[in-house]
Amino acid sequence: MEHAFIDLHIHSTASDGTTAPEDLLDTAAKSVEDGLVTGDLKEFPKRMILALTDHDTVSGIPKIQKVAEAHPRVTIIPGVEVSTACGDHEIHILGLNVDPENPELNQGLEFYRQGRIRRNRKILRKFGELGIHIPEEELGSRPGEAVGRPHIARWLVRQGIVASIREAFERYLNVGEICYFGREKISQEKCLAMIRGAGGTAVLAHPMRYQFLGREELEKLIRKLMKFGLQGLECYYTSHKPEETRYLEFLARQYDLIRTGGSDYHGTTKPDYRLGLGKGNLGSTMNRIQVERILKSNN
Ligand code: AMP
Ligand code: FE
Numbered sequence: 001m002e003h004a005f006i007d008l009h010i011h012s013t014a015s016d017g018t019t020a021p022e023d024l025l026d027t028a029a030k031s032v033e034d035g036l037v038t039g040d041l042k043e044f045p046k047r048m049i050l051a052l053t054d055h056d057t058v059s060g061i062p063k064i065q066k067v068a069e070a071h072p073r074v075t076i077i078p079g080v081e082v083s084t085a086c087g088d089h090e091i092h093i094l095g096l097n098v099d100p101e102n103p104e105l106n107q108g109l110e111f112y113r114q115g116r117i118r119r120n121r122k123i124l125r126k127f128g129e130l131g132i133h134i135p136e137e138e139l140g141s142r143p144g145e146a147v148g149r150p151h152i153a154r155w156l157v158r159q160g161i162v163a164s165i166r167e168a169f170e171r172y173l174n175v176g177e178i179c180y181f182g183r184e185k186i187s188q189e190k191c192l193a194m195i196r197g198a199g200g201t202a203v204l205a206h207p208m209r210y211q212f213l214g215r216e217e218l219e220k221l222i223r224k225l226m227k228f229g230l231q232g233l234e235c236y237y238t239s240h241k242p243e244e245t246r247y248l249e250f251l252a253r254q255y256d257l258i259r260t261g262g263s264d265y266h267g268t269t270k271p272d273y274r275l276g277l278g279k280g281n282l283g284s285t286m287n288r289i290q291v292e293r294i295l296k297s298n299n
């Protein structure tokens with residue numbers, strides 16, 4: 001396809017990002033202005049393709065779509081990043097080009113929302129025992145939004161109890177730390193069925209971030225997920241090293257999986273993950289994303 005500015009993995013305030021869905025187009029425009037994008041893209045905006053993929057919620061999608069209506073050369077792909085279990089760990093499946101109104105999808109996402117609320121209460125109770133009283137209403141939630149550990153971490157930073165989000169996770173919230181509690185998750189099989197049922201393309205997010213898996217185990221996981229309906233691999237991703245990207249492209253070819261990519265932009269929570277650019281050189285790989293295959297597989 002013609003060169004376009006592409007980012008198929010973006011978070012907003014509907015989950016743990018700090019940019020409102022309505023403001024993401026401005027953020028994208030700023031990334032283009034700040035350069036580091038190649039050739040044709042300097043004639044911005046030739047074409048821009050963005051997927052909003054909040055954690056376990058689609059509540060931001062109508063908001064970004066509304067803003068994009070005024071920009072004919074911007075395509076918004078409705079997406080979601082669903083968490084599912086992998087042993088004691090968590091893996092993320094991106095659903096790209098889902099129907100945000102699909103009832104089964106919304107039912108599954110509501111299950112996650114309720115699960116987070118129950119789990120958050122356990123965390124808050126534990127903090128209470130430690131003498132840190134966190135009022136639930138101060139975590140900030142609007143209908144449909146996925147409020148989780150990052151919101152608790154931000155509260156702790158605001159109160160000066162920890163110096164950074166990272167410290168909040170390392171001292172209290174990471175798996176195994178004193179205030180950690182797990183939450184219920186939908187099985188891999190159901191998660192993929194839910195995404196496919198909503199017309200989405202199912203993609204394994206940031207495959208190289210699962211450090212609990214060796215490469216052989218990762219390939220085994222991919223083969224298993226493919227049986228459940230996996231269609232793509234997120235080959236291009238902010239923290240992937242060039243060698244890892246080549247490896248993922250090789251796997252995608254080997255298994256005929258769709259190559260996708262995205263920054264995982266979260267706003268100020270991950271300041272070095274820039275929308276469409278990652279840490280700088282991501283932009284030049286984004287035109288290797290097989291966008292047509294994603295848009296086609298929706299039908
Ligand atoms: P939850 O799903 O509510 O249990 O929260 C998990 C989310 O917290 C993940 O999807 C990440 O976006 C975020 N997260 C996990 N660890 C960290 C960390 N060390 N720093 C910042 N965010 C984190
Ligand atoms: Fe996140």
Ligand code: FE
Pocket residue numbers: 081092205206
């Ligand atoms: Fe993720």
Ligand code: ZN
Pocket residue numbers: 009011081264
């Ligand atoms: Zn993400």
